[in-house]
Amino acid sequence: MNSVTQTAPPESAPAQTASPPLSGLRVIDLSHVYNGPYATFLMALAGAEVIKVEPLAGEHLRSRGDMGGAALPFAMLNSNKKPITLNLKDERGRQILRELIVTADILVENFAPGVMERLGLGADELLRINPRLIYGSSSGYGKDGPYRNYPAMDLVMQAMCGVINSTGQPDQAPVKAGAALCDFFAGIHLHSAIMAALYARERTGKGQVVEVSMQDATYCSLASNYGMRHARGDAAPERTGNRHGGLGVSPYNAYPTADGYVVVNSPGDKHFLAILDVIGRPDLKDDPRLNSRGARVENFQLVDELLENWSRTLAKDKVAQAMLARGVPCAPVRNLQEVMNDENMLARGSLQRVEHPTLGPVVLPHTPLMFAGVPRIPLQPSLPLGASNEEVIVGLLGHTADDYRDLLKDGVI
Structure with missing residues (x-):
């Protein structure tokens, strides 16, 4: 007999009474x-x-x-x-x-x-x-x-x-x-x-x-890349690796850890301020190279170096947990066995x-x-x-x- 793992819905879930929407088709x-x-x-x-x-x-x-x-x-x-x-x-x-x-x-x-x-x-x-x-x-x-x-x-x-x-x-x-x-x-x-x-x-x-x-x-699906092409013309790079497709966000990359990689995305200033606290560098909050999104994009190599120096010392799950605890978009780079x-x-x-x-x-x-x-x-x-x-x-x-x-x-x- 076929068996399927069924998980009980959360207590706050609505009563399960309605028919599936395509029933009868x-x-x-x-x-x-x-x-x-x-x-x-x-x-x-x-x-x-x-x-x-x-x-x-x-x-x-x-x-x-x-x-x-x-x-x-x-x-x-x-x-x-x-x-x-x-x-x-x-x-x-x-x-x-x-x-x-x-x-x-x-x-x-x-x-x-x-x-x-x-x-x-x-x-x-x-x-x-x-x-x-x-x-x-x-x-x-x-x-x-x-x-x-x-x-x-x-x-x-x-x-x-x-x-x-x-x-x-x-x-x-x-x-x-x-x-x-x-x-x-x-x-x-x-x-x-x-x-x-x-x-x-x-x-x-x-x-x-x-x-x-x-x-x-x-x-x-390539909207960011087209945006950069529109803004920069032939000066736009064809590929940006793990960085933002439009090179408009920093940090935005995959960073090495003691046992793999994590990705970090900092779409707003509040996220980067939180990152500085997490990595133990609150002294950089007023640094003109880092205190705006434009400055961070311009100095993306400095930003990446700061994160890499910290992330290399920890396991990927520890890095992700520390970032997520402060509301920073972050995830470990997982293999398929972990995802399944x-x-x-x-x-x-x-x-x-x-x-x-x-x-x-x-x-x-x-x-x-x-x-x-x-x-x-x-x-x-x-x-x-x-x-x-x-x-x-x-x-x-x-x-x-x-x-x-x-x-x-x-x-x-």
């Missing part, structure tokens, strides 16, 4: 890897019934599992979904999808532009079948524009969007971000667009097509320890979206490929047992 999820699956994961954990439609060999992320490393990401993004397989190159597979669309509220796909149209399953066709359908689509560069046919993965998008060129030390080669930023930014924006379209449908009764490109969704066991996220239920049927004991995320008065939906670990075929095709769509056997025999499912 059905989502057909044709998406793969991170972008679309994250959007539909958020919907599933908000109460929607998500039917995950995969090709006979499984979606790309599931098939990466045999190379090592991808099995857990698949489990992270596909809790509480019903997986079915359909061969959409077979007309009977396409017909089953059309039958599902008749019953659905939302369809999500992140294929390259034109793929669904070539299958005869484009947005126009599906909205003709179900005029109330919200058709959510995401791609690298969007469905129009000169880049529409370029292939796009997160690494490629990081390069095109300026993320890689902005990441790393000023005197070294650019480095990709460790996180799959462009994929997940697009997934979050896709979820937002679909929710806006659902609200519009409540007023008009009509569905619509919504689209999000990874390129568009990533642009604003974060006491705050485990206490809130946004991380949960689960006994997965194939992976064993794992830590899985719950949705970051919290709704007052609504209890968290219990996590149902991701299911094997095609595990919900019979439930959906026979139970939901009403195909006979003989039909089901023929679909299996003929490689349609």
Whole structure:
């Protein structure tokens, strides 16, 4: 039996009585890897019934599992979904999808532009079948524009969007971000667009097509860097290391400790005055090199030296505790093992320890979206490929047992 660590809500939490906000909605999820699956994961954990439609060999992320490393990401993004397989190159597979669309509220796909149209399953066709359908689509560069046919993965998008060129030390080669930023930014924006379209449908009764490109969704994340480029022109450095992207705050850096690093951000004068107290240098509070944000930015090397001389003598958690006690934004630079066991996220239920049927004991995320008065939906670990075929095709769509056997025999499912 699957077990999930459940943490009692704080005593001050509101009574948990309301239904999840997307209860009663059905989502057909044709998406793969991170972008679309994250959007539909958020919907599933908000109460929607998500039917995950995969090709006979499984979606790309599931098939990466045999190379090592991808099995857990698949489990992270596909809790509480019903997986079915359909061969959409077979007309009977396409017909089953059309039958599902008749019953659905939302369809999500992140294929390259034109793929669904070539299958005869484009947005126009599906909205003709179900005029109330919200058709959510995401791609690298969007469905129009000169880049529409370029292939796009997160690494490629990081390069095109300026993320890689902005990441790393000023005197070294650019480095990709460790996180799959462009994929997940697009997934979050896709979820937002679909929710806006659902609200519009409540007023008009009509569905619509919504689209999000990874390129568009990533642009604003480099706001500080663009600000510095606007202010300094060609004099702006391409990369600022761990310093502020617009070089407008000091201290703002990663500082060495006895057992690792901490980051410190001092957005206001009050924070820096507190820092001087913490590091035992209150005598510098009136120093003209340090008594304003502009002066500190100009003398950032002096600021960093002051902090480093102090931080090197202490463990990273001690440094963070001392800063946080005075209200200074600070955190230890933690490794993934520490993050996966974060006491705050485990206490809130946004991380949960689960006994997965194939992976064993794992830590899985719950949705970051919290709704007052609504209890968290219990996590149902991701299911094997095609595990919900019979439930959906026979139970939901009403195909006979003989039909089901023929679909299996003929490689349609």
